[in-house]
Amino acid sequence: xxxxxxxxxxxxxxxxxxxxxxxxxxxxxxxxxxxxxxxxxxxxxxxxxxxxxxxxxxxxxxxxxxxxxxxxxxxxxxxxxxxxxxxxxxxxxxxxxxxxxxxxxxxxxxxxxxxxxxxxxxxxxxxxxxxxxxxxxxxxxxxxxxxxxxxxxxxxxxxxxxxxxxxxxxxxxxxxxxxxxxxxxxxxxxxxxxxxxxxxxx
Amino acid sequence: xxxxxxxxxxxxxxxxxxxxxxxxxxxxxxxxxxxxxxxxxxxxxxxxxxxxxxxxxxxxxxxxxxxxxxxxxxxxxxxxxxxxxxxxxxxxxxxxxxxxxxxxxxxxxxxxxxxxxxxxxxxxxxxxxxxxxxxxxxxxxxxxxxxxxxxxxxxxxxxxxxxxxxxxxxxxxxxxxxxxxxxxxxxxxxxxxxxxxxxxxxxxxxxxxxxxxxxxxxxxxxxxxxxxxxxxxxxxxxxxxxxxxxxxxxxxxxxxxxxxxxxxxxxxxxxxxxxxxxxxxxxxxxxxxxxxxxxxxxxxxxxxxxxxxxxxxxxxxxxxxxxxxxxxxxxxxxxxxxxxxxxxxxxxxxxxxxxxxxxxxxxxxxxxxxxxxxxxxxxxxxxxxxxxxxxxxxxxxxxxxxxxxxxxxxxxxxxxxxxxxxxxxxxxxxxxxxxxxxxxxxxxxxxxxxxxxxxxxxxxxxxxxxxxxxxxx
Numbered sequence: 171x172x173x174x175x176x177x178x179x180x181x182x183x184x185x186x187x188x189x190x191x192x193x194x195x196x197x198x199x200x201x202x203x204x205x206x207x208x209x210x211x212x213x214x215x216x217x218x219x220x221x222x223x224x225x226x227x228x229x230x231x232x233x234x235x236x237x238x239x240x241x242x243x244x245x246x247x248x249x250x251x252x253x254x255x256x257x258x259x260x261x262x263x264x265x266x267x268x269x270x271x272x273x274x275x276x277x278x279x280x281x282x283x284x285x286x287x288x289x290x291x292x293x294x295x296x297x298x299x300x301x302x303x304x305x306x307x308x309x310x311x312x313x314x315x316x317x318x319x320x321x322x323x324x325x326x327x328x329x330x331x332x333x334x335x336x337x338x339x340x341x342x343x344x345x346x347x348x349x350x351x352x353x354x355x356x357x358x359x360x361x362x363x364x365x366x367x368x369x370x371x372x
Numbered sequence: 373x374x375x376x377x378x379x380x381x382x383x384x385x386x387x388x389x390x391x392x393x394x395x396x397x398x399x400x401x402x403x404x405x406x407x408x409x410x411x412x413x414x415x416x417x418x419x420x421x422x423x424x425x426x427x428x429x430x431x432x433x434x435x436x437x438x439x440x441x442x443x444x445x446x447x448x449x450x451x452x453x454x455x456x457x458x459x460x461x462x463x464x465x466x467x468x469x470x471x472x473x474x475x476x477x478x479x480x481x482x483x484x485x486x487x488x489x490x491x492x493x494x495x496x497x498x499x500x501x502x503x504x505x506x507x508x509x510x511x512x513x514x515x516x517x518x519x520x521x522x523x524x525x526x527x528x529x530x531x532x533x534x535x536x537x538x539x540x541x542x543x544x545x546x547x548x549x550x551x552x553x554x555x556x557x558x559x560x561x562x563x564x565x566x567x568x569x570x571x572x573x574x575x576x577x578x579x580x581x582x583x584x585x586x587x588x589x590x591x592x593x594x595x596x597x598x599x600x601x602x603x604x605x606x607x608x609x610x611x612x613x614x615x616x617x618x619x620x621x622x623x624x625x626x627x628x629x630x631x632x633x634x635x636x637x638x639x640x641x642x643x644x645x646x647x648x649x650x651x652x653x654x655x656x657x658x659x660x661x662x663x664x665x666x667x668x669x670x671x672x673x674x675x676x677x678x679x680x681x682x683x684x685x686x687x688x689x690x691x692x693x694x695x696x697x698x699x700x701x702x703x704x705x706x707x708x709x710x711x712x713x714x715x716x717x718x719x720x721x722x723x724x725x726x727x728x729x730x731x732x733x734x735x736x737x738x739x740x741x742x743x744x745x746x747x748x749x750x751x752x753x754x755x756x757x758x759x760x761x762x763x764x765x766x767x768x769x770x771x772x773x774x775x776x777x778x779x780x781x782x783x784x785x786x787x788x789x790x791x792x793x794x795x796x797x798x799x800x801x802x803x804x805x806x807x808x809x810x811x812x813x814x815x816x817x818x819x820x821x822x823x824x825x826x827x828x829x830x831x832x833x834x835x836x837x838x839x840x841x842x843x844x845x
Contacts (some may be wrong), residue, residue, distance in 0.1 A: 171760055173761060173762065174761075175755075175761065176756065186500075187810050194528075203837065220758060220761070221758050222756065222758050226501055226502050226503065227502045236754055237479055251709070260385045265593075269592075270592075270709055271592070273733040273759075274733050274758065274759040274760070275761070276762075304758060304761075305731075305733060305758050305759035305760075305761075306500065306731060306732055306733055306758075306759045307500065307527075307528075307584055307589045308500075308584075308587055308588065308591050308732075309587075309588055309592045310583065310592075311584055311587075311588035311590065312588040312589055312592050312593055313588075313592060315585075323551075332530065332531075333529065333585070334531045334533075334542045334583055334585050336539075336540055336541055336542050336583075336585040336589070337585065337588075337589065338539050338541075338589050338593065339589075339593035340593055340595065340598055342538065342539065343537075343598075343601065344537075345447050347537040347538060347601075348604070348832070350537070351537075351601055351604060352571050353571065353597075353832070354570070354571075354597050354600055354601040354604070355595070355597040355598055355600050355699075356598050356601060358592075359595040359597065359598040360598075362595075
């Protein structure tokens with residue numbers, strides 16, 4: 171869940187139509203509008219989760235963060251999902267429901283799963299439904315991909331944001347590799363991971 | 373009450389680099405807090421190796437050290453027409469003001485060109501912000517130093533698949549799109565709570581040199597020891613082994629830069645690096661772990677966890693509830709974010725946030741301790757921190773640094789102030805903290821020398837003689 175306190179304003183006269191913001195937005199809130207080679211960015215602030223990635227990639231001072239009149243709450247209540255379906259989805263994803271998926275938005279894996287069960291089927295929809303991917307991006311990529319893949323059975327290929335299909339977890343490392351590198355304690359940590367595989371969604 | 377006259381005056385911290393990812397550099401610094409003194413790390417622990425370089429723009433000692441280290445490196449595989457990517461990571465510029473790292477990189481470039489005639493390009497890899505690499509390139513004049521052959525990279529840039537022992541992982545294309553790569557690193561232990569000093573040399577292969585997906589695997593699905601397998605798996609891949617010409621590193625202690633080490637053999641330099649980390653930083657870590665109570669002031673040019681005081685980052689204090697070097701300690705959880713929580717400091721009583729970068733989640737700092745932001749610029753920065761959207765709900769904002777420190781001392785019930793301002797060699801502290809550190813040092817010295825260091829080395833299969841190896845000046 172994330173409380174979105176800012177919105178994005180676009181300075182039209184500064185926008186050069188470079189598309190960089192369009193390709194950086196995690197929720198697809200930005201579209202490029204206008205005749206070919208004269209497009210400028212337009213933002214749908216109902217889809218903005220205040221990650222400010224658009225401001226960061228813009229070299230033309232065309233994006234501004236402004237305070238919203240009232241914060242917008244972005245999130246999905248995991249308690250509203252069917253508990254059995256939620257647990258099953260998390261298990262298929264190979265993730266504990268209570269594991270943090272995104273520190274920046276305080277989103278747990280079970281919230282991602284609940285959002286998927288409620289209809290989110292792309293990275294953009296998952297981000298919009300939970301607030302995940304609105305911060306540092308150091309954590310959320312793998313759990314988002316694994317939940318989506320476990321739910322839809324297919325990889326999301328519609329994203330404008332560049333992504334790669336790589337989402338290994340500890341238990342994916344095979345025994346030969348684990349034994350070849352004893353210093354990394356792989357066997358013991360894998361055993362601990364297996365012991366936690368029967369989760370509670372409370 | 374400790375007598376201020378019995379301690380050294382404060383030391384000048386490194387300059388703060390201007391950046392769009394933080395407040396404007398503050399002219400009032402932590403060292404200006406009335407009554408502060410400094411404590412030299414080598415007064416606390418005389419056997420911490422003395423630095424050849426402790427900061428400043430004159431880094432000629434680093435050039436000489438780099439040339440000396442490279443003398444034993446075989447560059448015969450690099451052909452005249454070959455391309456070479458010299459890889460650097462942003463944190464190297466966060467050490468001692470960054471000039472040592474910049475000079476080591478420049479000296480490597482000059483030496484490789486002189487000996488091989490190859491085309492050397494610097495790849496400046498920053499964490500996330502699209503503008504970070506450009507800021508580093510401008511501030512350290514890397515464009516001039518590399519005659520225009522420099523480019524930035526972030527983990528959002530195009531990837532390249534690497535087949536490893538844990539499946540396909542993704543590196544950055546900009547890192548690997550040359551005939552050869554040179555791994556130019558530093559041995560600042562940084563996040564010991566995650567890497568545990570077991571394979572520090574390979575960490576950038578799974579972090580700086582990797583795509584965001586690979587970083588996410590590290591942070592979210594692996595443990596504090598198993599996570600390090602990612603960097604090792606990539607470094608051991610045929611792809612990387614076929615491109616890695618050699619590695620070089622700044623060799624440091626809390627006193628500053630001791631030397632430069634370089635080797636064609638990644639494992640050999642890695643073992644020396646691990647041994648030096650344990651030897652050089654173990655006593656200061658033990659010292660920080662035994663601090664009874666303190667107020668920490670964050671005043672530097674990086675994210676809060678990564679700003680130094682006496683060569684030790686704030687994260688070393690923040691997560692210093694346990695001995696992370698001890699590989700026998702039972703891990704309470706395989707998940708990193710839970711495992712590191714086991715080490716949260718109980719000695720920090722309040723935090724003053726004076727200047728630091730945004731973008732890394734550190735809301736827990738404000739949740740755990742009274743946290744006072746010391747100026748309107750920093751407060752404005754935090755209000756727009758996408759990674760800490762609820763930080764300001766828990767932070768107090770003071771009018772200025774001095775008021776913030778007084779407020780933090782009052783809220784925290786401690787007058788022992790320690791300033792994380794980027795300094796190596798000495799810590800800027802209150803007299804009461806100085807006295808406390810001197811009280812604690814003898815036992816920390818004994819503990820590490822007699823019990824911990826032999827154990828740490830034994831756990832890693834490192835011969836204690838390695839401590840006297842080539843990495844030492």
